Amino acid sequence: MPEFTNGRHLVKEYPSGYPIPGRTTAYDTSAKINTDSVSLNGGILAKLLLISVDPYLRGRLAGYTPSKFALEEPLAGYGIVKVIRSENDKFHPGDILYGNGRIRHEEYSIITKEEAEHVVAFKPVDGIPLSVYIGAAGMPGLTAFTGLKEYGNVKKGETIFVSTAAGAVGSMVVQIAKKEGLKVIGSAGSEEKVKFLKELGVDVAFNYKTTDTREVLQKEGPIDIYWDNVGGDTLDAVLENTNEHARVIMCGAISGYNGEPAIVKNLMYTIYKQTKLYGHLVGPLLSKYQEAFDKDVIPKLADGTYKHREDKVYGLDKASQALLDVLKGANVGKSVVVVSED
Amino acid sequence: MPEFTNGRHLVKEYPSGYPIPGRTTAYDTSAKINTDSVSLNGGILAKLLLISVDPYLRGRLAGYTPSKFALEEPLAGYGIVKVIRSENDKFHPGDILYGNGRIRHEEYSIITKEEAEHVVAFKPVDGIPLSVYIGAAGMPGLTAFTGLKEYGNVKKGETIFVSTAAGAVGSMVVQIAKKEGLKVIGSAGSEEKVKFLKELGVDVAFNYKTTDTREVLQKEGPIDIYWDNVGGDTLDAVLENTNEHARVIMCGAISGYNGEPAIVKNLMYTIYKQTKLYGHLVGPLLSKYQEAFDKDVIPKLADGTYKHREDKVYGLDKASQALLDVLKGANVGKSVVVVSED
Structure with a gap:
């Protein structure tokens, strides 16, 4: 038995x-x-x-x-x-x-x-x-792919900023964005993660614990697309440094998961910049994008073009x-x- | 001289x-x-x-x-x-x-x-x-019209909530929304304004100073479209009470104009509801919509269909x-x- x-x-x-x-x-x-x-x-x-x-x-x-x-x-x-x-x-x-x-x-x-x-x-x-x-070949990779496709309105030469860029979702966002011809700025919370971001081809990689996010965005922005995994003050820093018609893909707000919610003060900026913010959930987008993902992303994971x-x-x-x-x-x-x- | x-x-x-x-x-x-x-x-x-x-x-x-x-x-x-x-x-x-x-x-x-x-x-x-x-025939009316057209994705039978609904912009939003077949909820800051909202045909009009916004939204929602003139806690109340795929048209944040900025804590809700938020500025949309406004709205102001x-x-x-x-x-x-x- x-x-x-x-x-x-x-x-x-x-x-x-x-x-x-x-x-x-x-x-x-x-x-x-x-x-x-x-x-x-x-x-x-x-x-x-x-x-x-x-x-x-x-x-x-x-x-x-x-x-x-x-x-x-x-x-x-x-x-x-x-x-x-x-x-x-x-x-x-x-x-x-x-x-x-x-x-x-x-x-x-x-x-x-x-x-x-x-x-x-x-x-x-x-x-x-x-x-x-x-x-990378499952939900996190699909989250990256569907979010950029559905909400990114990606145009070659634009600038994207990705927070928690070394994470499961972020590391796919930065690689897909790079492939689409964007300038990619990525933040992470340790030197080891920053090193990983550089291996992925991120143009500007920084440790947000030791480098001021606003300074980086002022120097390297303005931002056309922000992939938001953290919310809170990082989102506020972005809203101060967007181009007109910027898109914010809100995929997570980890800064607010474990206690007080992530507070955002700068939504006022969205009006003058005509910023769009999108709450992004992968599930409902699978039927629309799974086939394209299998065709575009899976082979690049198999042959090592996309790293994970x-x-x-x-x-x-x-x-x-x-x-x-x-x-x-x-x-x-x-x-x-x-x-x-x- | x-x-x-x-x-x-x-x-x-x-x-x-x-x-x-x-x-x-x-x-x-x-x-x-x-x-x-x-x-x-x-x-x-x-x-x-x-x-x-x-x-x-x-x-x-x-x-x-x-x-x-x-x-x-x-x-x-x-x-x-x-x-x-x-x-x-x-x-x-x-x-x-x-x-x-x-x-x-x-x-x-x-x-x-x-x-x-x-x-x-x-x-x-x-x-x-x-x-x-x-x-009504100028910038405020155009703000209402262009915002609903560009971002509202208005579908008959949906529910819209309008804050500062008795204002120059809000009073046009509620009337256009009503004409489009929406259920209209409007808030204002005095009994006199609430009375005006009822004259405009608003389905649920309330004084936010004496009635709890969350209670109204829980009872009369969920909200498909929110016309946001105030930001802050009112926006948070809406984010807790949206349908999936709700649209928020951010037209102003008056609650934060005269001192501390309007703080928003509930952006986390946007992810699970796949909410879209749009910063709305009328100027750049005029060339796209002025003709339709002159054709659709001006005659209704001239004949008294739309009140102001x-x-x-x-x-x-x-x-x-x-x-x-x-x-x-x-x-x-x-x-x-x-x-x-x-």
């Missing part, structure tokens, strides 16, 4: 500031599962291989998203699973499935018929490891700490938890 | 809070002009008839606009003048000219050849008094107080200074 401990990454309390591993979220080993006998009720029994650790998960621990996590339930997010058993005609044992935001942080999951609407079976392209499908870095940890028990690291910027590259290698 | 005192409305000091009539801006009678002999150098001698008193003038007394007023010089803005003498072939004595933002607050002006690029000669349509051309109210004062010496009243919301209807009736 293959009965296993079914490790889970649970929400224990809603954090007020940064999440606290072991207290607000914790790895739990109290559940068991018999993978042979568990009832599927038309669903799929899936084994968790990889989970994507993303800043937005903090929002689902808070309340400003419609999909707040429930207490004592596993977190959920983007991830990759392998089918063990299936009563769903569309999926078969051995299939590798990619899940859009609803893959539960538990070692074995039963994916219901309804939940299966949100997973896709896929085969990695030669040259792209499986884990990259939750990074991963920050991997092993074991679901490391997920809480990995999330805290992402929120504090301690990771370099896409944060991935490898739960199982097969 | 027709030598006149040339009264001027001058910038004396830059205000830090509300402007102070007589101190930060003041009426000055020290200049004289001989209307027969003054040299025109290819320009036009014009007599000031009407000036438009608009909240944005506060910005030009501050510094967040590119066109800050100079000290000891007259303010300038939208206005209507009559040509007395002309050395410019395009304009002739007796012509009535409408000026886009550069009409100086002085009883007699010499409009240079270059400045004349920014004035147009016009004849009022039957049924529309001259003063309405700096109100004016708050008139007489004499350029009243301009400083009129500006303060507008910034404090003490006016009901479009604020106009009648400098001369012929």
Whole structure:
């Protein structure tokens, strides 16, 4: 009888500031599962291989998203699973499935018929490891691509500024922007990340902890496109230094995730500059852009034109700490938890 | 020799809070002009008839606009003048000219050849008094019309919320929106203004000083389009209560004009709702929409379909107080200074 401990990454309390591993979220080993006998009720029994650790998960621990996590339930997010058993005609044992935001942080999951609407079976392209499908080849890469396509109105020769440019999304934004002929300014929070940005071809890379963002923007701007991952005072600095008709793609506001919200004071500037600001969510844009992404971006990841870095940890028990690291910027590259290698 | 005192409305000091009539801006009678002999150098001698008193003038007394007023010089803005003498072939004595933002607050002006690029000669349509051309038939009306057309993406049955809805711009926004089949929610700062909103056909009119904006929006929303004249906490209240894909037309942020800037904390909501925010300036959109405005809006003003109210004062010496009243919301209807009736 293959009965296993079914490790889970649970929400224990809603954090007020940064999440606290072991207290607000914790790895739990109290559940068991018999993978042979568990009832599927038309669903799929899936084994968790990889989970994507993303800043937005903090929002689902808070309340400003419609999909707040429930207490004592596993977190959920983007991830990759392998089918063990299936009563769903569309999926078969051995299939590798990619899940859009609803893959539960538990070692074995039963994916219901309804939940299966949100997973896709896929085969990695030669040259792209499986884990990259939750990074540059997956949601973060798609976030970069769809945001620039839908809202960027990119014109060769313009100037883009990207905050948290060394992150999973930012590092794809800067490379796609460079390919489109933009002057790229990127900020990050350590010298190691700045070095990575230079490897990616960023024209002006700086450490915002040691260099004043306003000074850089005054010297290297004005800004035509701002890819905003942080909000708050960085956004204010940009609004003071835009060209007319600038576009701001609001993809995140990490400066406000872990305590007081990110405060913005300079929206007044948008009127005289006729600035446009767009709240950007990747999910609803996938059907419009997935095909173009597969054609334009995937081959460049496979042949190494687009570079990417991963920050991997092993074991679901490391997920809480990995999330805290992402929120504090301690990771370099896409944060991935490898739960199982097969 | 027709030598006149040339009264001027001058910038004396830059205000830090509300402007102070007589101190930060003041009426000055020290200049004289001989209307027969003054040299025109290819320009036009014009007599000031009407000036438009608009909240944005506060910005030009501050510094967040590119066109800050100079000290000891007259303010300038939208206005209507009559040509007395002309050395410019395009304009002739007796012509009535409408000026886009550069009409100086002085009883007699010499409009240079270059400045004349920014004035147009016009004849009022039957049924529309001259003063309405700096109100509903002029810049404020055009601001409403161009903003809704360019950014509103108006769809019948949607819900719009308009702040300072009884103002010169707001009262045109609500009427155009109503005509387009929207549910219209409007806020204003007095019972008298709320009554005016009801006369305009606003579906839900409320006094934001006595009724909680969030409660109204929760009950009557969610909001598809927000016409933002105030910024700050009102904008935050809207961002909490939007439909997906809502549009925010940022036309002003009066809550932040006279002291601390208007602080916004809720931009995070824009991501999950995919909200779009547009900084809206009327000037650059005129060439695109003036013809449609003349065809769609002017006849409805002439026949009374669209209503408007004016708050008139007489004499350029009243301009400083009129500006303060507008910034404090003490006016009901479009604020106009009648400098001369012929």
